[in-house]
Amino acid sequence: xxxxxxxxxxxxxxxxxxxxxxxxxxxxxxxxxxxxxxxxxxxxxxxxxxxxxxxxxxxxxxxxxxxxxxxxxxxxxxxxxxxxxxxxxxxxxxxxxxxxxxxxxxxxxxxxxxxxxxxxxxxxxxxxxxxxxxxxxxxxxxxxxxxxxxxxxxxxxxxxxxxxxxxxxxxxxxxxxxxxxxxxxxxxxxxxxxxxxxxxxxxxxxxxxxxxxxxxxxxxxxxxxxxxxxxxxxxxxxxxxxxxxxxxxxxxxxxxxxxxxxxxxxxxxxxxxxxxxxxxxxxxxxxxxxxxxxxxxxxxxxxxxxxxxxxxxxxxxxxxxxxx
Ligand SMILES: NC(=O)c1ccc[n+]([C@@H]2O[C@H](COP(=O)([O-])OP(=O)(O)OC[C@H]3O[C@@H](n4cnc5c(N)ncnc54)[C@H](OP(=O)(O)O)[C@@H]3O)[C@@H](O)[C@H]2O)c1
Numbered sequence: 113x114x115x116x117x118x119x120x121x122x123x124x125x126x127x128x129x130x131x132x133x134x135x136x137x138x139x140x141x142x143x144x145x146x147x148x149x150x151x152x153x154x155x156x157x158x159x160x161x162x163x164x165x166x167x168x169x170x171x172x173x174x175x176x177x178x179x180x181x182x183x184x185x186x187x188x189x190x191x192x193x194x195x196x197x198x199x200x201x202x203x204x205x206x207x208x209x210x211x212x213x214x215x216x217x218x219x220x221x222x223x224x225x226x227x228x229x230x231x232x233x234x235x236x237x238x239x240x241x242x243x244x245x246x247x248x249x250x251x252x253x254x255x256x257x258x259x260x261x262x263x264x265x266x267x268x269x270x271x272x273x274x275x276x277x278x279x280x281x282x283x284x285x286x287x288x289x290x291x292x293x294x295x296x297x298x299x300x301x302x303x304x305x306x307x308x309x310x311x312x313x314x315x316x317x318x319x320x321x322x323x324x325x326x327x328x329x330x331x332x333x334x335x336x337x338x339x340x341x342x343x344x345x346x347x348x349x350x351x352x353x354x355x356x357x358x359x360x361x362x363x364x365x366x367x368x369x370x371x372x373x374x375x376x377x378x379x380x381x382x383x384x385x386x387x388x389x390x391x392x393x394x395x396x397x398x399x400x401x402x403x404x405x406x407x408x409x410x411x412x413x414x415x416x417x418x419x420x421x422x423x424x425x426x427x428x429x430x431x432x433x434x435x436x
Contacts, residue, residue: 115436117206117416120169122162125417125424128172128206138211140186145196145217146209149230151175152411152419152432153263154327154352159203160420163351166203173205173434174198177220177229187214189384195220199233200378200387206416208436215384218391224398228405231431232267234377236394236403237387238349239267241380243275244393246373247323247345251276254316256308256324256339258332259352260297261288263431266406268325269296274402280315282308282332284426291429295404309335320344320368330354342368349375406430 113132121127138144156172158164177197180190190196196217204210220229242264243249249272257272259265260281272279273296281297283289289300299315301308312321320341326332327350334357337346348356364370381387397403408430411419415434422428 114210115208115413116204116210117172117413118169119160119166119172122160122165122168125160125420128160128416128420130414135209135211138182138184138187140184141214142184142211143180143187143190143196143214143217144182144209144211145176145178145198146181147176147178147205147207147436148226149177150205150207150413150434150436151199151230151234152409152416152423152434153234154350154423155234156206157420157424158351163355171204171206171210173203173207174201175230175234176201176205176210177226177233178209179226180217181209184214189214190217190219195226197226197229197233199237200381206413206434208413216387218388221395221399224395227407227433228398230433231263231405231407232394232398233391235263235431236267236398237381237390238264238377239271239403240390240394241375241377242325242347242349243268243271245380246347246375249275249277249323252278253322254278254280256280256282256312256321256336257297258282258303258326258328258336259284260292260300261429263406263428264327265292266295266430267403270403271397272296273298274397280312280321288429295406303332307335308332309338312339316341323347325349326356327351328353329356333357337363337367337370340368340370343370344368345371345373347373347375407433409433410435
């Protein structure tokens with residue numbers, strides 16, 4: 113029997129229940145993966161709470177790494193015994209083992225552990241598309257990343273720095289500011305006590321930024337727009353404080369013919385060749401040392417409720433993994 117976390121209703125961390133399930137054999141295009149580590153991500157909170165409603169009951173978790181135990185009859189991508197990871201599968205990663213679509217799996221280089229992979233597949237592939245595709249960061253750019261000491265944040269800081277950017281990062285505390293600076297963030301702003309848009313104007317000498325990466329949503333969205341220079345790109349990619357407010361297109365014109373996009377990872381890696389190319393780019397950054405993996409919290413899968421409590425209370429930094 114396998115351990116599987118399931119919710120039967122949306123709500124607080126207490127709605128997550130540990131259940132025992134017997135896995136059926138993988139279907140023709142599926143693979144059974146025995147998890148060695150599972151990634152915890154902020155989207156898991158939105159899905160648990162109901163901000164992103166799910167058909168219930170539902171599993172949770174989109175990211176994991178482990179060893180292939182069995183493959184369906186039509187699977188060509190991986191074989192039994194391979195070490196694999198995924199960051200955008202159907203829900204159900206919060207489990208000791210699961211069946212998952214073969215085309216979502218990436219084989220791991222020998223130097224990347226399952227724990228490391230479970231901490232970077234979702235957050236690192238997100239950093240990859242944000243910095244290399246949504247807005248392609250150039251040497252000399254100055255960029256703003258919110259929650260710079262978080263899971264996505266620490267990867268973005270390091271990667272953007274390696275690309276030759278000047279990185280401005282917002283953080284919720286002085287300790288987080290120190291951590292962000294140790295990962296390539298040039299200017300930190302404690303946005304819980306400082307007005308970040310004013311600080312950005314000071315830092316850029318009034319010029320504004322070519323891009324803002326905003327995952328906070330409600331509390332920061334409008335001030336983030338005001339940080340952009342004409343023709344700048346507003347990338348709103350999360351809602352840690354709640355959904356961003358509606359905006360009428362004319363406001364973008366008045367603020368300088370701004371671009372506005374609301375991307376999600378799933379669309380950027382929907383085609384398998386894009387998933388493989390983005391993963392190869394991410395692994396290269398990790399293997400070259402440009403991006404260091406930051407697993408700063410580990411919890412037993414059975415303690416997943418506590419892991420959610422800490423993530424929502426802004427008590428975590430870097431990445432969190434769950435161990436089955
Ligand atoms: N669209 C996509 O493809 C995609 C993919 C991955 C992640 N994301 C988004 O990126 C963000 C970061 O994800 P992550 O998993 O790496 O999480 P994380 O950044 O490690 O954690 C969220 C951070 O947001 C900040 N925050 C600000 N206001 C908050 C509030 N009211 N409640 C809770 N946190 C608040 C906190 O940092 P401070 O204390 O420093 O403010 C907190 O640590 C999330 O919004 C997530 O949904 C989007």
